[in-house]
Amino acid sequence: MTNVLGGQDMIDLARHPINRPKTAAYRDMLNDVRADLQRDGCAVVRGFLTKQGVAQAVAEADRVAHLGHRSFSRTNVYFSQDDDSLPQSHPARQFYDRSNAFIPADNFSHDGPLRQVHDFPGFDDFIRDCLDEPKDAFFRYDDPLADMIVNTAGEGNGFPWHFDTNNFTVTLALQNAEEGGEFQYAPMIRHVGAADGGENFAAVSEVLQGTSDEIVSLTLNPGDLQLFRGRNSLHRVAPLRGARARHVAIMSWVEREGMCGSPERTKQLYGRVLPVHLERAGLRGDDWLD
C-alpha cells in the first residue's frame, strides 16, 4: 500500500485554504458557501479533496465496504407513520422503499485517509463557520459508530424523496455509480414554523408525481464537499445503475457535547451497538437483548 497522505495532502488547500482562516481567500470561500446556503439550503465546495486524496479515500472505503450494514425500510417523506384519516393521495401516505448500506465509523482508523480529513486542524471550524453555528452549540457527534460513516449503495438501493430530521448534513462525495445518483432537491418548498404550518403539500405532491418544475439536479463529483440543510428541501438520490457502488462519506456534528445515537437507532442503522450507547441511554448490557 502507498503511504497514507496527511490531511494537508488530502485536502486541496491551495484552492480551499481552510487552514488560513484569517485570510481574504478564506473569507471569500466562506461568503460563497453562506450565500448558497442562504439561497437554497445547499452549498458545494467543488474539488475539496485532491485527486490523490480521492483515490486513497475510495481505496479505504472499498477495503471495508463488505462491513457495511444494510437496512431496509418503507418510509414517507416525513419518516412518519401512516395516517388513514388522510386521503389516500396525500403526500404523507406515499411510502417508498429505502435501503442503505452504512459502513460504521469504527472501520475508519485514525491514521487512515478519511479521518485525516475529518481530524485536520481547522476542518471543524470551517464547517461551523460555513453553517454559521455558535461555538457553544456545535460539537462532533460523540458516537464511535456514526461520527463519520460511508454510505455505500448500488443498483437497486434507494434513497427516496425525504425531508431530513437533522438540521444539516455534510457529505463528501467519493465515488459515483456508473449512471444515476444525482442529488435532486426541491429548494425550500417547505417552511417549517410558518403560520399555516408551511408544509406546502401541493408542491410536495408534484415532486412525488414527477410533475414539479422546482427540482434541481446536482451532479457531485468525487472529492466535492456538500453542505445541505434538508429540513425544508425535499430531496433524494436519483436511482443508481451499473456495477460500481456509489460511496459518500457522511460526517455529523450536533448541538450538545457528548451526544450519541440511541441503542435502537444505532442497531437499525449499523447492525450493532457499543457499550457507550447503552451507558448513555442509562442501560446495562444485560438490559439490552441484542
Ligand SMILES: O=C(O)CCC(=O)C(=O)O
Ligand atoms: O447520500 C446522499 O448524498 C444524501 C443522503 C441524505 O439525503 C441523507 O443522509 O439524509
Ligand SMILES: [Fe+2]
Ligand atoms: Fe437527506
